[in-house]
Amino acid sequence: xxxxxxxxxxxxxxxxxxxxxxxxxxxxxxxxxxxxxxxxxxxxxxxxxxxxxxxxxxxxxxxxxxxxxxxxxxxxxxxxxxxxxxxxxxxxxxxxxxxxxxxxxxxxxxxxxxxxxxxxxxxxxxxxxxxxxxxxxxxxxxxxxxxxxxxxxxxxxxxxxxxxxxxxxxxxxxxxxxxxxxxxxxxxxxxxxxxxxxxxxxxxxxxxxxxxxxxxxxxxxxxxxxxxxxxxxxxxxxxxxxxxxxxxxxxxxxxxxxxxxxxxxxxxxxxxxxxxxxxxxxxxxxxxxxxxxxxxxxxxxxxxxxxxxxxxxxxxxxxxxxxxxxxxxxxxxxxxxxxxxxxxxxxxxxxxxxxxxxxxxxxxxxxxxxxxxxxxxxxxxxxxxxxxxxxxxxxxxxxxxxxxxxxxxxxxxxxxxxxxxxxxxxxxxxxxxxx
Numbered sequence: 270x271x272x273x274x275x276x277x278x279x280x281x282x283x284x285x286x287x288x289x290x291x292x293x294x295x296x297x298x299x300x301x302x303x304x305x306x307x308x309x310x311x312x313x314x315x316x317x318x319x320x321x322x323x324x325x326x327x328x329x330x331x332x333x334x335x336x337x338x339x340x341x342x343x344x345x346x347x348x349x350x351x352x353x354x355x356x357x358x359x360x361x362x363x364x365x366x367x368x369x370x371x372x373x374x375x376x377x378x379x380x381x382x383x384x385x386x387x388x389x390x391x392x393x394x395x396x397x398x399x400x401x402x403x404x405x406x407x408x409x410x411x412x413x414x415x416x417x418x419x420x421x422x423x424x425x426x427x428x429x430x431x432x433x434x435x436x437x438x439x440x441x442x443x444x445x446x447x448x449x450x451x452x453x454x455x456x457x458x459x460x461x462x463x464x465x466x467x468x469x470x471x472x473x474x475x476x477x478x479x480x481x482x483x484x485x486x487x488x489x490x491x492x493x494x495x496x497x498x499x500x501x502x503x504x505x506x507x508x509x510x511x512x513x514x515x516x517x518x519x520x521x522x523x524x525x526x527x528x529x530x531x532x533x534x535x536x537x538x539x540x541x542x543x544x545x546x547x548x549x550x551x552x553x554x555x556x557x558x559x560x561x562x563x564x565x566x567x568x569x570x571x572x573x574x575x576x577x578x579x580x581x582x583x584x585x586x587x588x589x590x591x592x593x594x595x596x597x598x599x600x601x602x603x604x605x606x607x608x609x610x611x612x613x614x615x616x617x618x619x620x621x622x623x624x625x626x627x628x629x630x631x632x633x634x635x636x637x638x639x640x641x642x643x644x645x646x647x648x649x650x651x652x653x654x655x656x657x658x659x660x661x662x663x664x665x666x667x668x669x670x671x672x673x674x675x676x677x678x679x680x681x682x683x684x685x686x687x688x689x690x691x692x693x694x695x696x697x698x699x700x701x702x703x704x
Contacts, residue, residue, distance in 0.1 A: 279352065281323060283349030286360040287328070292665075293308060294662075296323075297658060297666070308327065335371030358497050363395045372439075374436055378441075390473075390494075390498065405475050407430050449477040449483070484503050524656075534635070538636075538644075539641060541681075560591065575590055624649065632675050633694055635689075636679050651677075665678070678697070
């Protein structure tokens with residue numbers, strides 16, 4: 270196996286993503302930039318991939334115990350390094366979803382240890398989505414993240430906007446800030462800011478970024494670093510640099526997804542306001558079943574009742590099923606089952622439904638929510654996907670590579686147009702229509 274790996278092209282870029290929606294979005298951005306990018310959910314699949322420019326390994330590590338997140342991510346990193354991957358990128362959410370126990374800090378610490386990198390940077394900003402960092406503070410539009418709806422997140426509430434403080438609580442390594450004056454100047458000024466702080470022992474750098482040109486400067490700074498971390502948006506700024514360095518040669522790689530027919534469903538577990546709006550829009554033209562976690566006897570009973578409701582309706586067109594709820598209902602469910610228990614119950618229900626629907630002939634799945642997407646893909650036994658070009662913020666579209674393919678649209682809970690569910694299901698039958 271070692272000889273075979275040595276004969277393969279060494280990937281330029283290896284991404285370890287802490288959920289499937291973000292990982293697929295990252296892959297889609299690279300595909301749209303003409304990068305030949307593979308997407309897998311199992312580190313063991315990395316060795317068998319053919320010659321590619323980039324590899325994304327996406328796993329459910331955002332809200333699992335920190336030690337588990339570190340172990341799973343390390344497996345992925347070592348698989349990528351065994352392929353000779355030039356740079357490792359740790360992808361997490363633009364809202365820096367984590368807790369004081371992790372998982373961003375512990376995973377980043379591991380990345381430095383495994384690669385022997387002297388330091389790394391953290392760039393969650395997405396200016397187009399109004400997720401920006403200034404003076405180390407994370408903003409959602411004009412609001413500090415701690416004043417936004419993100420403070421009500423059922424698993425990773427963001428109540429402190431200062432990312433230097435947030436990250437420092439997750440790591441024993443010193444955390445510094447690359448402030449906006451240095452970022453806006455870029456080049457030598459930014460390199461000097463890194464050198465000065467690194468000389469003082471700083472190994473983790475939060476980066477200010479307000480504008481796309483700030484991301485250009487950060488990408489230029491970090492293009493040759495062994496380890497970089499951030500949201501997917503910064504990834505779009507690397508391919509042009511790779512081409513300028515001669516790392517990407519020849520014509521840009523192109524990829525289009527195959528059409529997939531079959532029945533369609535929407536499975537939603539996200540409690541984000543945007544997802545609730547999208548469900549409401551979908552319900553105007555399609556049946557939607559909302560599953561109240563506090564009103565069920567067991568996951569098995571909830572799944573049986575949901576299937577009894579849904580299967581007859583599938584003959585007439587797509588349906589939606591949701592464990593999503595407003596903050597008040599989420600609080601009730603957490604009071605009944607605990608924070609992790611409520612989440613696990615919702616994921617079990619949606620995962621069981623995905624398997625049952627697939628057995629009933631469903632081949633088009635729209636899944637809302639990072640943890641929910643991970644449960645669905647895992648339960649369907651999917652280890653790799655052909656990811657299509659970028660279709661919009663927080664959205665990834667893909668198909669499985671088999672004779673009876675499954676089409677998937679995995680979307681971040683907080684993002685996407687209001688009519689996404691209807692559009693995505695329709696586009697799976699004609700992928701060229703989705704944009």
